Amino acid sequence: MEQHEVIDVFRQSGALLEGHFILSSGLHSPVFLQKARVFMYPDRTELLCKALAAKVRASGLEFDIVISPALGGLIPGYETARHLGVPALWVEREGGVFRLRRFDLPENARVLVVEDIISTGLSSRETIEAIQALGGTVVAVACLIDRSAGEADVGVPLIALADYKVPAYPVDDLPPELKSIPAVKPGSRNLS
Numbered sequence: 375m376e377q378h379e380v381i382d383v384f385r386q387s388g389a390l391l392e393g394h395f396i397l398s399s400g401l402h403s404p405v406f407l408q409k410a411r412v413f414m415y416p417d418r419t420e421l422l423c424k425a426l427a428a429k430v431r432a433s434g435l436e437f438d439i440v441i442s443p444a445l446g447g448l449i450p451g452y453e454t455a456r457h458l459g460v461p462a463l464w465v466e467r468e469g470g471v472f473r474l475r476r477f478d479l480p481e482n483a484r485v486l487v488v489e490d491i492i493s494t495g496l497s498s499r500e501t502i503e504a505i506q507a508l509g510g511t512v513v514a515v516a517c518l519i520d521r522s523a524g525e526a527d528v529g530v531p532l533i534a535l536a537d538y539k540v541p542a543y544p545v546d547d548l549p550p551e552l553k554s555i556p557a558v559k560p561g562s563r564n565l566s
Contacts, residue, residue: 389411390405393406400544402543402548402557426488426516430458435486437486437514438461438480438484440454440461440486441463442501443501446491447489450488450517450518465500479505484513486514486516487515488516489517491517492528492534493522498526498528499528502530514532518536519534520536
């Protein structure tokens with residue numbers, strides 16, 4: 375699947391939003407990728423995750439399990455794991471820290487972390503820390519879209535189905551066109 379085809383799936387789903395958005399990272403951006411609008415279509419989700427699974431397979435990495443961060447990584451993690459033929463688990467926040475609350479990590483587990491969209495890589499790094507704390511080895515992170523276009527450092531190899539570089543700014547360095555629009559925070563991090 376070509377990068378422009380991945381972005382077209384987001385566009386066709388009404389998931390490529392323009393305005394003033396506060397990202398999960400705290401950065402501000404004129405573009406938000408609302409993956410929930412893609413994930414509401416099982417056929418589109420399957421198309422993307424099947425392509426991601428093929429790209430992971432082509433990398434030659436060996437792993438036993440997929441683990442994703444809740445909430446955004448649950449659907450792509452499950453669907454990608456289905457196409458890879460491995461179990462899908464997830465970490466979720468407990469006291470502000472990712473934990474593997476509902477599952478036991480198999481001994482000597484080799485893990486592929488599957489994400490939805492990566493901007494700074496924070497959720498990926500936190501997921502990796504949770505897995506390593508349990509003795510697992512993370513072989514790579516795979517995502518549908520890398521908003522950083524390779525700039526985010528997740529600490530392991532990163533496999534992205536598509537790169538889509540979109541500007542993002544700290545709140546104290548907003549361009550005038552963003553300052554003039556009220557900001558909205560459509561993501562799920564820090565929901566109570």
